[in-house]
Amino acid sequence: MHKNPILRVCTKILFAPIILFGLYVQFHGDFGPGGGFQAGVIVASAFILYSIVFGLDKGKELFPSNVNLFLLTLGGIIYGGVGITSMFLGEEFLSYNVLGSSPQSGQHIGILLVEFGVGLTVSNVMIALFNAFAGFKSGKGN
Amino acid sequence: MYLAALIACGISGILILVRIILGKTTFDRILAINSLGTIIVLGIALHGFYSGRPEFLDIAIVYALINFIGTIAVLKLFSTGSLGDIQK
Amino acid sequence: MELVKDIITGVFFFIGSMSIIIGACGLIKLPDVFSRIHAAGMIDTGGTAFFLLGMIVQSGWSLITVKLVLIGVFIFFTSPVTSHVTANLAREKKLTPVGKKIGKVL
Amino acid sequence: MIKSFWLFVILLGLWLLMSGHYSVLITSLGVVSCAFCVYLARRAKLIDNEGLPLFFFPRLINYILWLFKEIFNSNVGTGKAIITGNISPEIFIVKSSQNTDVARVTYANSITLTPGTVTTKINKNEFEVHALNSSFGDDVRRNLMDRKVKWLEGNN
Amino acid sequence: MISSAMGIWNYCIVFILMMIGLFLVIGRKNFLKKIVGLTIFQTSVFLLYITFGKITGATPPILNEALDTVYSNPLPHVLILTAIVVGVATTALGLSLVLRINSEYGSIEEDDISAQDLVEYHDEIETSKEFNTKFIK
Amino acid sequence: MISELLINAFLVTVMLAIAIALLKTRTVIFTVILTSAYSLVAALMFITLDAVDVAFTEASVGAGISTILFLAAMAYLPKKEEENFSNQFLPALSCIILGAILIWCSYDLPEIGLISSPIHQHIVPDYILGSRNDIGIPNIVTSVLASYRGYDTFGETIVVFTAGVAVLVLLQNNKKNPKNTKSKINKIDKKVG
Amino acid sequence: MIDILINNLPILVVLCPLMMSLFVVLISNNFVSWLLTLFATLVTFILSILLFQEVQIHTSISYALGNWMPPLGIEYVIDKVSIIPIIIISSISLLSTIFSYKLMPFDIGESSISKVYSLWLLAIAGLIGLVTTGDAFNLFVFLEISSLASVALVAMGAKKDKQALVAAYNYLIIGAVGATLYVIGVGLLYSITGTLNMEDLSDRLKEIDNNRALIAGFGFMITGIMVKAAVFPLHIWLPRAYSYAPSAVSVLLAATATKASLYILARILFSIFDISNDLILNTLNYIILPLSILAMFAGTIMAIFEKDIKRLLAHSSIAQIGYITLAFSIGTKASVAAGFIHMFNHALIKGGLFMAITSIGYYLQKRITINNLSGLGKQMPVTFFCFILCSLSLAGLPLTAGFISKLYLIKATLSSEGIWIAFLILFSSALSLIYLWKMIEALWMREPSEKIVINENPFVYISLLIITFFNVYFGLDASLIVNSSIDAANILIGDTK
Structure with a gap:
């Protein structure tokens, strides 16, 4: 489908704004609807659009699968890491109060980081899922 | 006023749904579902105004986005037989 | 002032409602995919534009307006793409449109 | 850069x-x-004239306003056609005179965006257009929009 | 009166939707359709939860300046956010299994597959044939 | 506020229509399209029920990603579902019984939208107050999601992670070079004896 | 530092395998990934032992996650009840990780080992999280983690036999339906109480009676968990899933997965709801009791006629689950204690049997059927010896762990329900001797059908030896298990009866 100029031009123009919108949703989850999951899916959908239009190989070139795997775990590690940090600071797992100078700022930092971890994992898992499904080579049958 | 607009959306939504269920070719269905998406985007925006909290328009944008990508994906599936490769 | 706003919005909404309902009717009534695309185009352009305009009038200068404009821009950007790709594929899959052909066709 | x-x-x-x-x-x-x-x-190598058509910007507002007027007119037309059932679909080829792909895409999209006409195929600078009835077709064949997009493109 | 009737109508339809989903899961033999049924089933359960959380005349649970605003119940929303993501994870895993099944068996109809399995099982048990030929060779 | 309920009732009925169409159809692509439509309408319903975050997620995850995954998988699957009416009695009966139980119990469920029911009185006021004072975030859903019930969200991230790893493992197995594998297996065999 | 460790024990037990699974994915070296897995399970085991000691001192530890007081936030509760499944899971997972070292690369191929170990850890973490949590919805999340991970692990058996895929698919779909039913139940209960915390839920449920939503909610929750626990008519996913899974995975799943669900079942029956409630009494007497008796016989009889040995053991698991639910359904302190004793012992027994059988099958490289086994026992004396001991334990012969649980079960039934149930238990145990004898006969008495030279590998049988040792040890001195089970029963049944 990349031969079709309309689709190609449109994808090229939309790619960056979609990712920006995803990041906007990511960081404004505190104020309105949105947050890690939704943002992750939106960012992933930009990559998926790119892969659909330009082909899976181009998509993997843009976003190599080992980087994908690394970021996929990094999200979980960030989330867990925030919890463990608060544990080392003498509170329970995932109690953000101790992360900042005041409980409220601690909560802010904690929620921001945690949502970022969620977004990272979700977006990378979605991209990985899409790549795995679209690039599936059937063995026998079919 | 908003309610009237919502009702209009509802009516045309039903009509489009009829087309989706009747639809002869798959292209008809894709077209109809794309229109349904647009109607729902409008419905979301209108409902925000109707219920007095119009600041949640992000959902409508996401909706439009997902609608677009979904349609492109279906069409890609039809043109090449899979979402991955780029035949032709 | 509020009244004027409301009236303008009402007019816009009326036009928008008409165009989406007529579009939906067209979607059912018209004979084949290619002509139905026009009806879908009516929903995507006329309906969206007037509904969004009506809401913009109501919201005045605020973030909401920005979002509404963004929705409009997005739909105006993507609607022709999907319409075109649908039509293109339908042509490639050898669906022959109802009606006459003028001259040679690609 | x-x-x-x-x-x-x-x-x-x-x-x-x-x-x-x-x-x-x-x-x-x-x-x-x-x-x-x-x-x-x-x-992703998206930043080029296609990904970011900066040269449109100076005349964009003017074009958009004109396009809106066209869209409104053709909406009315299509609505009438649907209500009265006065349709005679036709399919034909128009030539586009733009130099760049972006401008051609803009032209094709503008044709599609006005209800009543849809570009169904693109081949270099030839578009295949489907129109709901001949009055829409005539609008396209008059090449007004083509010239307008050419103007929008400037001398790039 | 009307509102309570509407409420019961809502509940009943949501329950019927659930059962349609469940029926697709347990009644259909096509593996893909089962997953679709699961999606429908789960989405309907989400609807049930969200219906519990609604308060008439309230606004979405996002604070605004006014102190006397009534907000709908945010807890079901949180639970369902979790459940949606869990649901999509299940769907993805199920789909990948279906893909593998199709590439191994050449079919995704339960009857076909169990027939193939039965033949194979019988062969192995009765004749104690070496079952992983691709391994040994 | 009857109009709210009317909108809900309308949307639920639309969903019922889609579900019935799903029961009838045997074409895979149509099934996928209808599922997508079902999710879309469900998301609209979530908005009318004030659950904006859920609608956001349902629209992006339920309607977007699941549909794309279905489509991606569909490319390799048979396009038609076989007609098969045998053995549908027992499943149908059990579904009807379960549905009847649920409808029977709906008599005692709290009325929709009643603010005095315990579900709205017990913990939730604390959340609303706490979100304003302790956490200082306008979106109560986010504050409950990430702070009060942050552990649920952690679990959910792990679920997504699990699914990702599982799918990678499952779908990559096929693509290996068979020659390579065999030699490795032989090596293991030798080692073990 | 030690302070932090001790204070956060309840969460660390879950967190250790969970976080390690994130790191294991990234490692490409197979040996290192196994080593890390071993390390994580070892630490988990040590932590759970520490936790056991803590619980002996404090009776009940409540851990408020995020420092939010329980009805607001999620709470982890570890008391003398939940420590039993934690110990079971952590010990079995340690043993089966050792066991998996040689078998895993063989069963699934070398290329994806690190990812499989990550899933392995996730399954363990999910199971532990499932039993530690005190929040009805958080339970669902961990239920899904463990079930998704174990589905993927079962599907890994496809390398050897493609039927594993169908088995995994059925496991996934039935499991997901079960989980959704559970969610419906939680939702109905939530709608009438407004809380998700189990303790709070049980307090608030006491004030409500004769509510239809309560009855339906209870029913859905129980049904959902019963699907996961493979209680008799809902067990259809189990035999296939266990028999086609890779060897090490079937050890892990058979010994732990259903135990966690059974624990949840006990929690719902006795802790969230109240045993004095008519609803619960009726459910126990008229639904769970007959089902358990059916399960005992159906499982045993299916096992007798089964030729594929892994499936045979899976069928026997269904029968054993029947014993446990039977013990729960009688509902006295003694019987619930007997249920927990049997839960523990069954984990040991089934773990041992599956280890023995799969390590034989490992050398066999064929489907493990009765015919294929002939004469192999002579060539593998250690494995065979352990197999015999575990079998005896399953049949409930004296001086084995199985005997203790049967003894307590029969004592409990005699004191409350009368003689006929005790008779049925004895009868089905006697029946189980038939299939055990069938296997032993094949292994020892027959001549091998073809010549296979087998050298036993210590890495494979070391964990088998350990598990067999405990099978015998707890047959001789069962005070540890019996005492902790009686404590658990005391907490669950409380003073209401």
């Missing part, structure tokens, strides 16, 4: 318009996000 900068500015403007929260944290996150987007766009 200049184009990347412009993309960054545009994206940042978009962020600031959407955000509505101008605390230091959120704004700096916005700057980082925009930089990240530009980086990705550069990586």
Whole structure:
């Protein structure tokens, strides 16, 4: 489908704004609807659009699968890491109060980081899922 | 006023749904579902105004986005037989 | 002032409602995919534009307006793409449109 | 590089318009996000005349207003055609006179965007157009929109 | 009166939707359709939860300046956010299994597959044939 | 506020229509399209029920990603479902019984939208107050999601992670070079004896 | 530092395998990934032992996650009840990780080992999280983690036999339906009480009676968990899933997965709801009791006629689950204690049997059927010896762990329900001797059908030896298990009866 100029031009123009919108949703989850999951899916959908239009190989070139795997775990590690940090600071797992100078700022930092971890994992898992499904080579049958 | 607009959306939504269920070719269905998406985007925006909290328009944008990508994906599936490769 | 706003919005909404309902009717009534695309185009352009305009009038200068404009821009950007790709594929899959052909066709 | 900068500015403007929260944290996150987007766009090799048609900008407003008028007119026309059932679909070829792909895409999209006419195929500078009835077809064949897009494109 | 009737109508339809989903899961033999049924089933359960959380005349649970605003119940929303993501994870895993099944068996109809399995099982048990030929060779 | 309920009732009925169409159809692509439509309408319903975050997620995850995954998988699957009416009695009966139980119990469920029911009185006021004072975030859903019930969200991230790893493992197995594998297996065999 | 460790024990037990699974994915070296897995399970085991000691001192530890007081936030509760499944899971997972070292690369191929170990850890973490949590919805999340991970692990058997895929698919779909039913139940209960915390839920449920939503909610929750626990008519996913899974995975799943669900079942029956409630009494007497008796016989009889040995053991698991639910359904302190004793012992027994059988099958490289086994026992004396001991334990012969649980079960039934149930238990145990004898006969008495030279590998049988040792040890001195089970029963049944 990349031969079709309309689709190609449109994808090229939309790619960056979609990712920006995803990041906007990511960081404004505190104020309105949105947050890690939704943002992750939106960012992933930009990559998926790119892969659909330009082909899976181009998509993997843009976003190599080992980087994908690394970021996929990094999200979980960030989330867990925030919890463990608060544990080392003498509170329970995932109690953000101790992360900042005041409980409220601690909560802010904690929620921001945690949502970022969620977004990272979700977006990378979605991209990985899409790549795995679209690039599936059937063995026998079919 | 908003309610009237919502009702209009509802009516045309039903009509489009009829087309989706009747639809002869798959292209008809894709077209109809794309229109349904647009109607729902409008419905979301209108409902925000109707219920007095119009600041949640992000959902409508996401909706439009997902609608677009979904349609492109279906069409890609039809043109090449899979979402991955780029035949032709 | 509020009244004027409301009236303008009402007019816009009326036009928008008409165009989406007529579009939906067209979607059912018209004979084949290619002509139905026009009806879908009516929903995507006329309906969206007037509904969004009506809401913009109501919201005045605020973030909401920005979002509404963004929705409009997005739909105006993507609607022709999907319409075109649908039509293109339908042509490639050898669906022959109802009606006459003028001259040679690609 | 200049184009990347412009993309960054545009994206940042978009962020600031959407955000509505101008605390230091959120704004700096916005700057980082925009930089990240530009980086990705550069990586994906999207920043060229197609991905960022800057040369449209000077005349864009004028064109959009004109396009809206056209869309309104053809909406009315299509509505009438649907209600009265006065349709005689036709399919034909028009030539486009633009030089760049972006401009051709703009032209094709503008044709599609006005209800009543749809571009069904594109082959270099020939478009196959499907029209709901001959009056829409005549509108396209008069090449008014073609000239308008040519004007929008400028002398690029 | 009307509102309570509407409420019961809502509940009943949501329950019927659930059962349609469940029926697709347990009644259909096509593996893909089962997953679709699961999606429908789960989405309907989400609807049930969200219906519990609604308060008439309230606004979405996002604070605004006014102190006397009534907000709908945010807890079901949180639970369902979790459940949606869990649901999509299940769907993805199920789909990948279906893909593998199709590439191994050449079919995704339960009857076909169990027939193939039965033949194979019988062969192995009765004749104690070496079952992983691709391994040994 | 009857109009709210009317909108809900309308949307639920639309969903019922889609579900019935799903029961009838045997074409895979149509099934996928209808599922997508079902999710879309469900998301609209979530908005009318004030659950904006859920609608956001349902629209992006339920309607977007699941549909794309279905489509991606569909490319390799048979396009038609076989007609098969045998053995549908027992499943149908059990579904009807379960549905009847649920409808029977709906008599005692709290009325929709009643603010005095315990579900709205017990913990939730604390969340609303706490979100304003302790956490300082306008979106109560986010504050409950990430702070009060942050551990649920952690679990959910792990679920997504699990699914990702599982799918990678499952779908990559096929693509290996068979020659390579065999030699490795032989090596293991030798080692073990 | 030690302070932090002790204070956060309840969460660390879950967190250790969970976080390690994130790191294991990234490692490409197979040996290192196994080593990390071993390390994580070892630490988990040590932590759970520490936790056991803590619980002996404090009776009940409540851990408020995020420092939010329980009805607001999620709470982890570890008391003398939940420590039993934690110990079971952590010990079995340690043993089966050792066991998996040689078998895993063989069963699934070398290329994806690190990812499989990550899933392995996730399954363990999910199971432990499932039993530690005190929040009805958080339970669902961990239920899904463990079930998704174990589905993927079962599907890994496809390398050897493609039927594993169908088995995994059925496991996934039935499991997901079960989980959704559970969610419906939680939702109905939530709608009438407004809380998700189990303790709070049980307090608030006491004030409500004769409510239809309560009855339906209870029914859905129980049904959902019963699907996961493979209680008799809902067990259809189990035999296939266990028999086609890779060897090490079937050890892990058979010994732990259903135990966690059974624990949840006990929690719902006795802790969230109240045993004095008519609803619960009726459910126990008229639904769970007959089902358990059916399960005992159906499982045993299916096992007798089964030729595929892994499936045979899976069928026997269904019968054993029947014993446990039977013990729960009688509902006295003694019987619930007997249920927990049997839960523990069954984990040991089934773990041992599956280890023995799969390590034989490992050398066999064929489907493990009765015919294929002929004469192999002579060539593998250690494995065979352990197999015999575990079998005796399953049949409930004296001086084995199985005997203790049967003894307590029969004592409990005699004191409350009368003689006929005790008779049925004895009868089905006697029946189980038939299939055990069938296997032993094949292994020892027959001549091998073809010549296979087998050298036993210590890495494979070391964990088998350990598990067999405990099978015998707890047959001789069962005070540890019996005492902790009686404590658990005391907490669950409380003073209401």
